[in-house]
Amino acid sequence: MSLTDTGTPDDLAGRRSSGDDRRRPGFTERLLAVRELSLLLALGALVLVTTLRNDRFLSGQSVKDLLLGCAILVILAVGQTLVIVTRNVDLSVGSILGLVAFCTGSLFLAAPGLPWPVALLLGVALGALCGAVNGGLIAVAKVPALVITLGTLYAFRGIDYYWAAGRQINAADMPRSFLRLGNQTVLGVPVLFLIAVVVVAVVGYYLRAYRGGRELYAIGSEPAAARLSGIPVGRRVFAVFVASGALAGLAGVLYAARFGTLDAAAGTGLELQVVAAAVVGGVAIFGGSGSAYGAALGAVLLTTIGSSLAVLRIDPFWQQAVVGALILAAIGLDRLLALRTAARLRGRSARGA
Amino acid sequence: MAHDSLYAAPPSAGTDTEQTAGRLTGLRAAFGSWDAAVVAALVLAVLVAGVSVQNFATGRNVQFLLLDLVPLALLALPMTLIVVTGEIDLSVASTVGLCSTLMGQLWLSSGLSLELICVLVVLLGGVLGAVNGLFVTGFGLPSLAVTIGTLALYRGLSFVVLGDQAVADFPASWTAAAVRNIPGTPIPAAVLPVLLLALVFGVVLHATTTGRALYAMGNNDQAATFAGVSVARTKFWLFVASGAVCGLVGVFWTLRYASARGDNATGLELTVVTAVLLGGVSIFGGRGALLGVVAGVLLLGVLRNALQLADVDANALTIVTGALLIASVVLPNAVADLRARLHRRRQRANPVAP
Numbered sequence: 001m002s003l004t005d006t007g008t009p010d011d012l013a014g015r016r017s018s019g020d021d022r023r024r025p026g027f028t029e030r031l032l033a034v035r036e037l038s039l040l041l042a043l044g045a046l047v048l049v050t051t052l053r054n055d056r057f058l059s060g061q062s063v064k065d066l067l068l069g070c071a072i073l074v075i076l077a078v079g080q081t082l083v084i085v086t087r088n089v090d091l092s093v094g095s096i097l098g099l100v101a102f103c104t105g106s107l108f109l110a111a112p113g114l115p116w117p118v119a120l121l122l123g124v125a126l127g128a129l130c131g132a133v134n135g136g137l138i139a140v141a142k143v144p145a146l147v148i149t150l151g152t153l154y155a156f157r158g159i160d161y162y163w164a165a166g167r168q169i170n171a172a173d174m175p176r177s178f179l180r181l182g183n184q185t186v187l188g189v190p191v192l193f194l195i196a197v198v199v200v201a202v203v204g205y206y207l208r209a210y211r212g213g214r215e216l217y218a219i220g221s222e223p224a225a226a227r228l229s230g231i232p233v234g235r236r237v238f239a240v241f242v243a244s245g246a247l248a249g250l251a252g253v254l255y256a257a258r259f260g261t262l263d264a265a266a267g268t269g270l271e272l273q274v275v276a277a278a279v280v281g282g283v284a285i286f287g288g289s290g291s292a293y294g295a296a297l298g299a300v301l302l303t304t305i306g307s308s309l310a311v312l313r314i315d316p317f318w319q320q321a322v323v324g325a326l327i328l329a330a331i332g333l334d335r336l337l338a339l340r341t342a343a344r345l346r347g348r349s350a351r352g353a
Numbered sequence: 354m355a356h357d358s359l360y361a362a363p364p365s366a367g368t369d370t371e372q373t374a375g376r377l378t379g380l381r382a383a384f385g386s387w388d389a390a391v392v393a394a395l396v397l398a399v400l401v402a403g404v405s406v407q408n409f410a411t412g413r414n415v416q417f418l419l420l421d422l423v424p425l426a427l428l429a430l431p432m433t434l435i436v437v438t439g440e441i442d443l444s445v446a447s448t449v450g451l452c453s454t455l456m457g458q459l460w461l462s463s464g465l466s467l468e469l470i471c472v473l474v475v476l477l478g479g480v481l482g483a484v485n486g487l488f489v490t491g492f493g494l495p496s497l498a499v500t501i502g503t504l505a506l507y508r509g510l511s512f513v514v515l516g517d518q519a520v521a522d523f524p525a526s527w528t529a530a531a532v533r534n535i536p537g538t539p540i541p542a543a544v545l546p547v548l549l550l551a552l553v554f555g556v557v558l559h560a561t562t563t564g565r566a567l568y569a570m571g572n573n574d575q576a577a578t579f580a581g582v583s584v585a586r587t588k589f590w591l592f593v594a595s596g597a598v599c600g601l602v603g604v605f606w607t608l609r610y611a612s613a614r615g616d617n618a619t620g621l622e623l624t625v626v627t628a629v630l631l632g633g634v635s636i637f638g639g640r641g642a643l644l645g646v647v648a649g650v651l652l653l654g655v656l657r658n659a660l661q662l663a664d665v666d667a668n669a670l671t672i673v674t675g676a677l678l679i680a681s682v683v684l685p686n687a688v689a690d691l692r693a694r695l696h697r698r699r700q701r702a703n704p705v706a707p
Contacts, residue, residue: 089497091623142690143682144636146497150623151678158672165666264668269620272443275501285498317512317615324506328488331498 035282035290039297043304050308057311060188067193068183068258070303072097072251074196074296076270077277078203079247081295082240084278085207087220087287088138088145090241093248094270095156096130100252102160105169105262108178116178120253127249128242130156135241139234145241153271157264164264171260182257192254196296199247204292216240220287276323277302280330302326387633387685388645395652402659409659412539420532420609422654423543424449424602424618426647428625429632430554431595433646436629437558438588439571439638440496442595444485446621447507450614452478452603454511457520457613467527475600481507482596486589504622512615520613531608543605550598555643563587571638627674628653631681653677 050057076093083090100123107119130152137148171179184191207213218226219233227233256262275285281298283290302323309319403410428445435442456474459465465473481503488499535542558564569577570584578584607613632649634641656677657670 137679137683143686147630147636147682148679150626150630151675151682153623154627154671154675154678156675158669158675161666161668162672272501272504276505279498279501285495315513315516317516318509320505321509321513324502324504324509327502327505328499331494331502332488332492335492335494 035294036297039281039294039301043297043301046301046304046308050311054311057308062307064185064188064190066304066307068190069307070300071190071192071196072255072258073273073277073299073303075199075247075251075254076274077281077295077299078200078292079244080274080278081281081283081290081292082203082207082216083145083244084275084283084285085216085220085287085290086237086240087223088237088240089149089275089285090134090145090244091149091271091275092130092134092152092156093244093274094267095153095160096127096245096248097252097255097267097270098264099130099156099160100127100249101256101262101266102164102169102264104253104256105173106163108174109169112175114175116175116181119178120250123253124246124249127252128246130249131242131245132238134245135238138241139238157268161264167263169262174256174260178257179260182254182260192258195250195254199250200292200296207292212236217288220289222288273302276327279327282330282334284334285331388642388648391632391645391648391652395648395655398652398655398659402655406659406662409662414658414662415539416534416541418654418658419544420541421658422650423541423547424606424621425624425628425654426547426650427550427598427602427605428621429628429646429650430550430643431591431598432625432629433632433634433641433643434554434558434567435591435595436634436636437567437571437638437641438591439574440489440588440591441500441626441636442485442496442592443500443622443626444503444507445595445599445625446618447504447511448478448481448596448599449603449606449618449621450616451481451507451511451514452600453607453613453617454514454615456604456607458514460523460613461520467524471604474604475597478600478603479593479597482592482594482599483589485596486592489592490585490589508615508619515613515615517615521611523608523611528608528611531605551643551647558643568639571635571640624653624674627678631677633681
């Protein structure tokens, strides 16, 4: 769909042969085409304007809150990127997060002395299991991801409610070492955010540099062609859903650590916010394009808008409307750039012939 | 097979035509029986619930069951047509919310008569739908992304219009009319306009050239264009129709609960999509029928209502919604797969001369 610069193979090939091209794209256009850069600019402008209005916006506590607030959304958005790049979508992440968060709480309730890394691993494993259910239904039964994950969105959430049966788990039920994970800082940076950064770096590098990662783009660009060129499409898509589920599980454990108070409604409606973050971050909804870095920046931008509005004394009710407008602007921009790039490529090949 | 797989097998040519044709009739047979299967499941659910669940077969329960289903049924009608063309509209619930708060705000501050406000709200819904249509057909953007955007935008605007307040002082004669029964029956009068609209949408989809064109674009946009169908214009008006129906639902929702609030109908979009898919409409377009969708809506409502009466936690009921949806896509696919396999084996047993 969009041709943002994520180093897709045809993109690289196009640049190599562009030496004799006189009509090179203008500076702004190239800047906009690198979505990560334009997102950083937007983020910078937003922070600058907000800070000019209220200089406490960049104070230590405020920045810490901001980083804490976006960490979970960043992790989910990165997982979603893996899925969307292959031309699928995972709508069940909010429900998986809720299920795993409640499971983590119950685990500590049942075994108070449990060391937290074990709980973390178990949470990730449960998330991966949920992801495997998604992936299994999709890859084996050949059913569209949107439909299946819409179904598991309800199913996982229902299991969560059934299990919780109206109970609530409080911070007092969980060990202090685990809760510290949720708000501790290292050199002023919250641990939660550091975990998110590690996730972004690992997934981003894998997508960009590894054969498996490149194959995901191939699958998303044209599944039939990917299959014909020998890529195990079914297995890759399955793996992607397991990864997305595992990351949602990780996010669920971190959610439990951060908020402490858990009921069955944790993370309700988060899935659309996650897709929104990925789309704003330049991940094309029909696959084949986008990067984990972009999606992560999209998540940070969406979170920052929320806190900026509060500081700018704009009615907080505007936040969701702004997010919606931003999504429309982002996909509109992608489309515009794609059309211009396509026109330029056409012009070049016409001259070359 | 009600749902196509995401990765359709590449079109086979030459010697495979026989097999493809055989598979297609298999598909059609499985698909034709899908409507029947949903209707049968509905009848079965009603019978079992009527016998085994206390208070299910009472007039009062039937009234509430049907009243609860009116918004879902109304929204599912245009959604069916949109999904048949291969698009989707995830903004419906937010449009309902925005229409509801606009109705509240107009009633609160404009001094217009309620009749006029209702008409205005339906028109506004049409305008909101036109925005979706413009982005999808005018700018050529994927409807999934566009309507996720307007889902957030419209919900946000509905909070902007009324904040966290509610407008509740609608005249009692109007709010009572929204839940009034047809005299002498336990059936709410609000069901009548739903039936009327279902009839209109059904006729458009199944008995007009426009309806055939919708299937054509769902199967292949370009082929439909070459066949002389104005794809963009048709899709645009579908989104407008969807918005207008959302306006209607907004009016009904506001009057039924006697409250215009920013969070009205939150999350309903996924239930609507579930009902449509459960009704046998393919998410990739080109397949589906309105009868199945209406049966799907009723099945969803009956099951939820009966289980709620049987004291199952309302929230845990989402398991039923999810399981139904998954079963509705996995089962037909599995059946079609099995048939295709049997067919291939039979063909291998007695090969056809080329």
